[in-house]
Amino acid sequence: MGRILFYAAGMLAAAAAGVALFLALNPIQDSPPPLTGVQATVISNPRPLNPFALRDHKGEPFTLSSLQGKWTFLNFGYTYCPDVCPTTLSTLARLNAGLEKNGVDVPYQIVFVSIDPERDTQTRLAEYVPYFSPGFVGARGEEGDLRKLTGQLGVLFVRVEEKENAGGEYLMDHTASVILVDPEGRLRAIFSAPHKASVMLEDFRIIASQ
Numbered sequence: 001m002g003r004i005l006f007y008a009a010g011m012l013a014a015a016a017a018g019v020a021l022f023l024a025l026n027p028i029q030d031s032p033p034p035l036t037g038v039q040a041t042v043i044s045n046p047r048p049l050n051p052f053a054l055r056d057h058k059g060e061p062f063t064l065s066s067l068q069g070k071w072t073f074l075n076f077g078y079t080y081c082p083d084v085c086p087t088t089l090s091t092l093a094r095l096n097a098g099l100e101k102n103g104v105d106v107p108y109q110i111v112f113v114s115i116d117p118e119r120d121t122q123t124r125l126a127e128y129v130p131y132f133s134p135g136f137v138g139a140r141g142e143e144g145d146l147r148k149l150t151g152q153l154g155v156l157f158v159r160v161e162e163k164e165n166a167g168g169e170y171l172m173d174h175t176a177s178v179i180l181v182d183p184e185g186r187l188r189a190i191f192s193a194p195h196k197a198s199v200m201l202e203d204f205r206i207i208a209s210q
Contacts, residue, residue: 046186054147057138070107074179078116094197097139115157
């Protein structure tokens with residue numbers, strides 16, 4: 001129980017630190033009025049993301065151009081995650097079902113980006129990500145390539161050793177937020193944990209209509 005509480009606390013701290021880091025590096029000046037009725041943190045003056053190069057779970061390039069032309073929900077985690085990651089992906093699956101049924105009429109995609117390149121191979125992502133929804137995209141890259149994306153989004157991650165486990169298993173402490181990127185490839189909003197599909201759907205409806 002102590003390890004679980006430590007892990008959960010670390011997740012929340014990383015999420016808060018990631019949001020604070022991004023807002024500190026991107027001060028809002030002459031911002032338009034904030035959106036009302038939205039629980040997500042909305043970036044009023046979004047800036048284009050810088051280029052990065054990953055691969056999706058089918059082995060195809062996943063780059064900045066992969067984010068352009070559609071709204072993208074970016075979730076960062078790892079397939080060996082015992083709780084937060086599968087819970088978030090299940091929530092995103094419910095969000096996806098809601099959007100398909102009565103959401104907004106705009107193109108969008110939901111992407112799971114692994115922060116554990118050592119264990120999350122393309123094959124493992126191909127088995128894991130579509131389990132939650134066939135249309136979900138998994139993406140991975142070596143740590144240096146991965147940080148070219150996470151660094152500009154304020155997403156933090158660090159390996160946590162499990163010394164009591166002789167098998168060498170480990171956890172990854174990471175930002176639990178879901179990042180929303182607009183069709184121009186700009187960070188538009190941050191959905192902080194804990195997530196609720198119905199709230200995210202209504203927030204997205206408002207944000208995408210602006």
